[in-house]
Amino acid sequence: MSLVHANADDMPAPTGHESMIDRFIAGERRKQRRKHLLHRLLAAGFGLFVLLVWHVATTYGFVHALIIPTPLATFEATGRVMSAEYFWPNVWVTLQEILWGFAIGLASGVILGVGVAMFDTVRATIYPYLVALQAPPKIVLAPIFITWFGFDQASKIAIAVVMCFFPMFLNTLTGLSSVDPNAIKLMRSLTAGRWKTFRYLLLPNALPIMMAGVKLCWTLAVLGVIVGEFVGASAGIGYLIYAMNFQLDIAGVFSLIILLSLFTLVVYQLIEALESRIIFWKQL
Amino acid sequence: MNTGLIDGRHITKVYATATGPLVALDDVSFSIREGEFISLVGPSGCGKSTLLSILGGLEEKSDGTLVLAGKHHDAPRPDLGMMFQTSVLFPWRTIRENVRLPGIILGLDKKQQAERCEELIDMVGLKGFGDRYPGELSGGMRQRVALARLLAHDPRVLLMDEPFGALDEFTRETMNVELLRIWEKTGKTVVFVTHNIGEAVFLSDRIFVMTPRPGRLEGIVEVDLPRPRTMEAMRDPRFADHVFNIRRMLGVDH
Numbered sequence: 001m002s003l004v005h006a007n008a009d010d011m012p013a014p015t016g017h018e019s020m021i022d023r024f025i026a027g028e029r030r031k032q033r034r035k036h037l038l039h040r041l042l043a044a045g046f047g048l049f050v051l052l053v054w055h056v057a058t059t060y061g062f063v064h065a066l067i068i069p070t071p072l073a074t075f076e077a078t079g080r081v082m083s084a085e086y087f088w089p090n091v092w093v094t095l096q097e098i099l100w101g102f103a104i105g106l107a108s109g110v111i112l113g114v115g116v117a118m119f120d121t122v123r124a125t126i127y128p129y130l131v132a133l134q135a136p137p138k139i140v141l142a143p144i145f146i147t148w149f150g151f152d153q154a155s156k157i158a159i160a161v162v163m164c165f166f167p168m169f170l171n172t173l174t175g176l177s178s179v180d181p182n183a184i185k186l187m188r189s190l191t192a193g194r195w196k197t198f199r200y201l202l203l204p205n206a207l208p209i210m211m212a213g214v215k216l217c218w219t220l221a222v223l224g225v226i227v228g229e230f231v232g233a234s235a236g237i238g239y240l241i242y243a244m245n246f247q248l249d250i251a252g253v254f255s256l257i258i259l260l261s262l263f264t265l266v267v268y269q270l271i272e273a274l275e276s277r278i279i280f281w282k283q284l
Numbered sequence: 285m286n287t288g289l290i291d292g293r294h295i296t297k298v299y300a301t302a303t304g305p306l307v308a309l310d311d312v313s314f315s316i317r318e319g320e321f322i323s324l325v326g327p328s329g330c331g332k333s334t335l336l337s338i339l340g341g342l343e344e345k346s347d348g349t350l351v352l353a354g355k356h357h358d359a360p361r362p363d364l365g366m367m368f369q370t371s372v373l374f375p376w377r378t379i380r381e382n383v384r385l386p387g388i389i390l391g392l393d394k395k396q397q398a399e400r401c402e403e404l405i406d407m408v409g410l411k412g413f414g415d416r417y418p419g420e421l422s423g424g425m426r427q428r429v430a431l432a433r434l435l436a437h438d439p440r441v442l443l444m445d446e447p448f449g450a451l452d453e454f455t456r457e458t459m460n461v462e463l464l465r466i467w468e469k470t471g472k473t474v475v476f477v478t479h480n481i482g483e484a485v486f487l488s489d490r491i492f493v494m495t496p497r498p499g500r501l502e503g504i505v506e507v508d509l510p511r512p513r514t515m516e517a518m519r520d521p522r523f524a525d526h527v528f529n530i531r532r533m534l535g536v537d538h
């Protein structure tokens with residue numbers, strides 16, 4: 001606060017009307033900042049409260065340490081796990097699986113979504129099958145995929161692809177279809193063909209809904225890979241969690257879950273930052 | 285007498301709906317001369333938008349013939365321009381980029397288009413707004429942009445479907461005056477759909493009065509108010525007479 005004031009004092013004092021507007025804007029900014037700060041404090045306070053409950057419940061014997069470790073033990077385990085020799089190679093395995101699954105799932109969803117939206121023949125040919133394939137919960141495929149693609153990365157990537165594909169496909173299709181009929185009329189009246197209508201109207205118009213699909217896919221890709229590693233793997237974060245759980249190293253399990261969540265969240269925020277740049281007009 | 289720029293003969297449009305065939309236009313015939321300002325008025329559902337879409341080559345007619353500049357007309361063509369009740373601006377394009385759109389789609393000369401679009405933005409009173417986005421503009425300003433975009437590829441015929449229908453009274457009247465100014469300067473042929481009888485009388489050379497179910501052309505009113513018209517025209521006793529006559533044709537008087 002004092003810094004801001006010092007800066008404001010350094011500036012030449014505006015006069016009359018101008019200074020009134022400046023003061024108004026400064027006041028609004030201050031209000032905004034205060035509100036922002038308050039919201040952060042609320043969130044931080046709630047986090048501390050949860051941490052406190054966790055600490056009290058585990059330290060004073062309300063919950064056994066084999067069920068939930070103490071916050072301190074979890075913190076120590078995090079350090080132990082991250083400095084262990086086996087940690088980074090396993091991270092690398094899982095990271096590769098997630099990124100490949102995410103990328104292939106997104107690409108195939110977008111390509112088929114565009115195909116079904118733009119070409120009646122493609123829609124007639126494959127749409128019923130795609131909808132039917134959507135029906136079973138994808139997780140049940142995990143054991144089968146392990147059988148088909150083996151214990152290595154391919155089976156995990158396949159599960160992530162299957163999990164990502166449908167939301168991305170559906171969001172692409174929905175985005176390309178939810179367009180103002182008058183905008184279509186306008187493009188037709190300008191004799192725009194299929195490709196120009198797609199490039200200048202349909203695709204940009206679909207981006208907000210498609211970006212929502214991308215965010216959904218990201219969490220699903222992580223989920224798919226970890227589940228795949230639970231079902232059958234010889235490396236990866238999911239495999240480590242499974243192994244530590246088996247050895248009753250609950251603090252280690254917790255630390256891995258926290259690290260995995262942080263990673264997922266950070267990438268999610270990156271995607272959101274990208275999103276607000278891509279669909280900048282939504283904030284106007 | 286096929287003498288007009290646009291000649292419609294026995295135009296009929298039937299939609300197949302879930303509840304059976306729906307006659308949207310029933311045997312509509314007319315002739316529009318080059319440079320004429322025509323309004324279509326009539327109650328909701330009488331087929332005004334349908335007729336405009338057929339004129340634009342966007343909708344197939346079920347029967348009848350339509351001739352534009354001596355040729356059969358049943359597909360979109362670049363010498364027609366359309367404008368709607370909503371501005372239909374693309375929110376991801378700046379005002380300038382929106383006005384440039386027709387030129388880009390039609391592959392017109394870039395340099396010429398750049399100049400022309402700048403002039404059009406000035407002409408509709410939005411000088412300095414070229415780099416803004418539609419989301420930052422008021423409804424009236426957006427409709428001005430749509431007007432500039434309508435003229436960007438210099439179409440010969442303007443097809444306007446209630447272009448000012450969503451605007452408030454003051455903005456609408458300002459837009460009417462500006463549209464007349466532009467029309468007088470450019471000599472375009474205009475077909476203008478409206479619900480507003482006063483607006484139709486103020487703007488038009490002739491008014492096509494339509495009635496619904498099935499959509500018929502009830503009659504054509506010649507507006508003999510002098511040109512160029514200003515707001516003064518509304519004080520002319522003939523103005524009120526025309527409005528009254530059209531109301532009666534539409535059966536609003538009982």
Ligand SMILES: Nc1ncnc2c1ncn2[C@@H]1O[C@H](COP(=O)(O)OP(=O)(O)OP(=O)(O)O)[C@@H](O)[C@H]1O
Nearest residue numbers: 299300301306308327328329330331332333334335
């Ligand atoms: N695609 C369509 N399918 C079936 N019926 C249609 C279709 N388009 C229009 N109609 C029907 O045709 C009739 C005329 O519609 P149109 O939109 O041309 O009326 P309008 O005079 O423009 O009405 P408004 O003043 O409300 O815009 C209406 O009864 C409408 O329900």
Ligand SMILES: [Mg+2]
Nearest residue numbers: 332333334445
């Ligand atoms: Mg209409």
